[in-house]
Amino acid sequence: MDKKLIGSCIIGQSGGPTAVINASAYGVIKTALEAEEITKVYGAAHGIRGVLDDRLYVMDMEDPKELELLLHTPSSELGSCRYKIADPAKDDTDYKRILEIFKKYNVRYFFYNGGNDSMDTCNKISKYMQSVGYECRVMGVPKTIDNDLYGTDHCPGFASAAKFIATSCMEIDKDMHVYDKPMITVVEAMGRHAGWLTASAALATCFGGGPDLIYLPEVDFDMDKFIADVDRVHKEKGNVFIVVSEGIHYADGSFVSEAKTSATDGFGHAQLGGLAAMLASKLGEHTGIKVRGIELSLLQRCGAHIASATDVEETFNAGKVAVEKAIAGETDKMVAFERVMEDGKYSCKFVTVPLTLAANTEKKVPVEWINAEGNGLKKEFIDYVLPLVQGEVNVPKENSLPRYAKLKKILAE
Numbered sequence: 096m097d098k099k100l101i102g103s104c105i106i107g108q109s110g111g112p113t114a115v116i117n118a119s120a121y122g123v124i125k126t127a128l129e130a131e132e133i134t135k136v137y138g139a140a141h142g143i144r145g146v147l148d149d150r151l152y153v154m155d156m157e158d159p160k161e162l163e164l165l166l167h168t169p170s171s172e173l174g175s176c177r178y179k180i181a182d183p184a185k186d187d188t189d190y191k192r193i194l195e196i197f198k199k200y201n202v203r204y205f206f207y208n209g210g211n212d213s214m215d216t217c218n219k220i221s222k223y224m225q226s227v228g229y230e231c232r233v234m235g236v237p238k239t240i241d242n243d244l245y246g247t248d249h250c251p252g253f254a255s256a257a258k259f260i261a262t263s264c265m266e267i268d269k270d271m272h273v274y275d276k277p278m279i280t281v282v283e284a285m286g287r288h289a290g291w292l293t294a295s296a297a298l299a300t301c302f303g304g305g306p307d308l309i310y311l312p313e314v315d316f317d318m319d320k321f322i323a324d325v326d327r328v329h330k331e332k333g334n335v336f337i338v339v340s341e342g343i344h345y346a347d348g349s350f351v352s353e354a355k356t357s358a359t360d361g362f363g364h365a366q367l368g369g370l371a372a373m374l375a376s377k378l379g380e381h382t383g384i385k386v387r388g389i390e391l392s393l394l395q396r397c398g399a400h401i402a403s404a405t406d407v408e409e410t411f412n413a414g415k416v417a418v419e420k421a422i423a424g425e426t427d428k429m430v431a432f433e434r435v436m437e438d439g440k441y442s443c444k445f446v447t448v449p450l451t452l453a454a455n456t457e458k459k460v461p462v463e464w465i466n467a468e469g470n471g472l473k474k475e476f477i478d479y480v481l482p483l484v485q486g487e488v489n490v491p492k493e494n495s496l497p498r499y500a501k502l503k504k505i506l507a508e
Contacts, residue, residue, distance in 0.1 A: 402488045402490075
């Protein structure tokens with residue numbers, strides 16, 4: 096597939112939003128608009144749903160200056176979704192519709208920006224198009240603050256969320272040391288099965304002030320040991336600062352969170368939450384001192400005001416490289432980041448990996464980076480994450496407030 100392929104392209108966003116996902120979209124859109132092989136650039140309204148519903152935005156008609164603002168605009172500007180398409184061998188209804196839309200608009204390039212489940216969607220579409228003989232180069236553009244995509248050193252969006260969490264923890268640490276009476280603070284960070292985000296709180300402890308105890312889903316949780324850990328730190332220091340991942344679980348696999356599996360998203364994943372409040376209540380009863388539970392919730396996803404400049408740059412380039420690779424003939428791939436360390440300095444190399452490697456495979460924090468007690472991180476993790484959070488962003492402002500992109504979103508006819 097190295098011949099010149101002429102046709103239009105679609106860029107879609109899927110899954111949870113991040114502080115930098117629109118930088119990837121801008122990387123795709125800008126590069127596609129400048130490519131002679133791509134005749135029209137469409138943005139799918141709410142991911143694959145926009146393709147199925149024939150709701151495509153004409154990106155060629157957008158103001159270039161507004162498009163550029165996508166670099167520092169958080170969330171998913173084109174709209175996201177959590178829609179799971181079926182196995183085509185069991186039900187090919189969605190795939191026939193996608194093919195119909197691709198033919199209608201002469202779509203020969205499809206870029207899908209998301210995490211594990213989005214790469215699964217991308218992979219299924221790619222395989223189906225190959226099976227019916229429709230030439231369309233399909234590329235996955237990685238995204239997930241969870242940092243759990245297999246095949247890439249790290250994921251766009253993770254570094255900015257990690258920087259937000261570490262900074263917030265440093266601020267919380269300052270707050271909780273104001274009074275002369277002891278206090279326990281429990282902060283809940285995102286992470287269902289992989290604890291990368293929660294682990295990033297260790298940056299605060301390493302470079303100022305942060306949690307005394309950190310618990311990740313990579314290690315089975317023991318409530319009795321947890322209480323003993325808290326008692327020990329309380330006796331030593333008075334104040335106790337704890338950060339827990341929403342997905343911590345007992346040895347039998349059940350979630351510690353009160354919410355458990357009361358609800359799921361479109362892919363059958365448990366909707367967690369309420370863990371900080373539950374643990375705070377339990378520790379309050381046990382210790383008799385003031386305990387605060389803080390759930391970072393959505394705040395940690397879209398903190399564009401404190402984004403990592405490294406993250407923004409790499410994320411834009413992920414979209415750019417996806418288009419360049421597709422035009423060069425690659426398909427059925429995901430853009431991935433390869434870490435390069437030379438003379439102690441970090442740099443990122445952009446490579447591609449088969450979509451089948453990334454789809455539905457979770458990458459977890461290596462257990463050897465977690466301390467023997469299972470309540471903290473080792474230097475190896477700090478060395479891994481620190482280069483990723485570097486650099487400050489210059490977010491455009493109006494009246495001292497962020498100026499985000501305002502797209503016209505003109506629908507294709």
